Amino acid sequence: MQILLSCAKTMADSTGTAVPLTTLPPFETEASLLALQLASLSTEEVEQLLRVNRQIASENQLRYRHFHDADNPQLPALLAYTGIVFKRIAPDDFSADDFRYAQAHLNITSFLYGLLRPLDLIHNYRLEGDAVLPDNGGQSMFAYWQSRLTGLLLERVKADDGILVNLASEEMKRLFDWKRVCREVKVITPEFRVWKGNKLRSIVVYTKMCRGEMTRYLLKGRITDPEALKAFTWEGFRWDDDAGMFTL
Structure with missing residues (x-):
């Protein structure tokens, strides 16, 4: 099985964790060109583009200005x-x-790098899917990446067992021709809900925790059987046959 996961907005500056190898992102060239565009923007323009406060905008304007520096760290x-x-x-x-x-089973979406493997080296950055950069012909990042990422994701899933466990947020579907993905491979999208009275509700923080815990469960357990997904439990969340999802 292949796993699809969303990137995060917060990033580390360093790590003490050793890895057995590192690789280059498949769209490193595209990321470099996008970063050049972003480096040309003022703090005010970054603030508007990312819809963030001045402090975050200034931090990320500096990130892009120094993106190509030889001593800019990668993790x-x-x-x-x-x-x-x-x-x-x-x-x-x-x-x-x-x-x-x-590295062989996890795919991480990125608005700057496209689609990443766990050991692909990347710089710190921040970008949004609906951002429209000056030289992208009016395309949002969603539109920019869709034609580039769909084939690669399908290639990885088909080279495995044809099953994609989608643990990414809903908006990440827009990075792909999602109808084509669902047509050509089997997509499993686990849902995590909490009972509130007699209704099931989605609580964002719990959903994010469960997605991370399930990713760990799949990777550490080397899970390959879709039915084994139902054995996942965490902090009271467990598979509910009647609801067809994981509930608490």
Whole structure:
């Protein structure tokens, strides 16, 4: 099985975790060109583009200005992102074999880098899917990447067992021709809901935690059978046959 996961907005500056190897992102050239465009923007323009406050805009304007510096550090993608999902994956205790397995089975979306493997080296950045850069012909990042990423994702899934476990956020579907993906491979999208009274509700923080914990479960357990997904449990979340999802 292949796993699809969203990137995070927060990133680390360094890591003490050793990895068995590192690789280059498949769209490193595209990321470099996009970063050049972003480096040409003022702090005010970055603020408007990313819809962030002045402090975050200034930080990211500096990131892009120094993106191509020789001493600008790079980290493996799985260790670079520090959002809730990645905290729950907890790769700091991964063995070398765990990292190698993750490298072969985990795909991480990125609005700057397109589609990443866990050990692809990346710089710190911030970008949004609906951002329209000056030299992209009026295309959002969603539109920019869709024609580039769909074939690659399908290639990876078909080279495996034809099954994609989609643990990415809903908006990430827009990076791909999702109808084509669902037509050509089997897509499983686990849902995590909480009972509130007599209704099931989605609570974002729990959903993110569960996505990270399930990713860890799949990677550490070397899970290949879709039915084994139903054995996943975490903090009271478990498979509910009647609801057809994981509930708490």
